[in-house]
Amino acid sequence: MPCIFLDCQDTILKDVKNALKLMSHIHSLSIYDLDDNEESLGPHFIPQGVCIKHIHMSRTSIRDIADDTFMPLRKCLETLSIVSSKIKFMPQKVFSGLLKLISVDLTFNYIEDIPSYNFYGLPLMKLNMKGNMIRDISESAFSSLELSLSEIDLSENNLTTFPIAALAKLRHLRSLSLCISDNPLICNCERDNTWVWIQDHPKIIKSKAVTCVHNEYPKEKCDVPIISQLSVDKHKDNSVSVSWFIRNRTAIKALQIIYYSEDIQSDVKSKYLEKTEVSFHISDLTPNVNYVVCVITLHDEPPLLDFEIKSELNGTNVDTNLTARLTQDVAEAILMRSPSSECLSFNTFRKPISIRTKTRKVFDITLILNRRMGLIVGCSLGCIVFFIMVSILLYTKIKERKRIAKSDPNWSEMNDFHSIHSKEDIIQDSTTASTDNILLGMGKNKK
Structure with a gap:
């Protein structure tokens, strides 16, 4: 895919928009000397479906920027530069959703403050606000940029106080330009003073870059811990x-x-x-x-x-x-x-009060039933199974005898004979045993 560089000079926003509709991927868009009647960037400045990586606008009369002006570029825009224009304030959501924006340049405008959460959620690494009219920087101005923002240029502004609270949270800050000539700082070693913070961060900002009131610079190192x-x-x-x-x-x-x-x-x-x-x-x-x-x-x-x-x-x-x-x-x-x-x-924490309560055992018939229920159920099932098995065996044996008796009559007669004979033998054996017992008893009496 070829890289397209689009330069627009001495034109109006409508012509720029029509030109953008003819292409889908643009590497760089530069707009110079825009018509003086163009004072705002509306929500439809960037057509849907267009991808632009870098935008640079210079020498314009732009004062206002709509919240969703750059929303179509949320997955494309990497650098945004609007310099030498007339922007007075930045809407809080103007940068919202720009997932790849790493550099913002708003030098030489009329911005008066940096509000809270203005760059929230951005992977911003470089911020240039040089030559504005910034008087105040919110403590949460750089919230969520603690691990990404490394370069800030706030020189040539109207800061009345040093933004220690906002800058102290930036862990990867390597460069800070803060040349203040119109409003010199009070440089001393008092508690939480600007000069102490500057001395603690010599790699971020040099003490020579700061102008002190009446040119009263403290010692090279503050003695007060x-x-x-x-x-x-x-x-x-x-x-x-x-x-x-x-x-x-x-x-x-x-x-x-x-x-x-x-x-x-x-x-x-x-x-x-x-x-x-x-x-x-x-x-x-x-x-x-x-x-x-x-x-x-x-x-x-x-x-x-x-x-x-x-x-x-x-x-x-x-x-x-x-x-x-x-x-x-x-x-x-x-x-x-x-x-x-x-x-x-x-x-310190309050010492917890521990109360020991003795549990009382309450008699409950259900406890006994629950403990014995398994044994009762097991025995009942065992008896039922035994009765069923014996019944089946007896039924099988009787049925088998009936079947043999029908098929072989001689077997039935022989079975009856053996049954009668067995009964006679039993009666005879019992009679003999009784006679022997009588005779044995009579012998003992004679003695």
């Missing part, structure tokens, strides 16, 4: 896993974990950790109790704590391998002297 993303994961055995993230670790020597229940009279437990640690497991907790856990950064190694703190410990073991017990006053002093700390409250 910042603890963020402190979280607690509770387990069913009433133990917890505490995790955190620390920026600017170069200035700290060690970490300290303290945790205590919110009861006023409770002791504070302390644990020293290496500065590289990012989590800690706590197991000696009581069920259904509210606790507070704090992560503290230290300028000095644990054995080199300052004298006042050590004196307040009152001989408490400060070995880094053991959990020490402190008073709440001591813990408060440690928090005040720490360059950075973060605390979080949580509650």
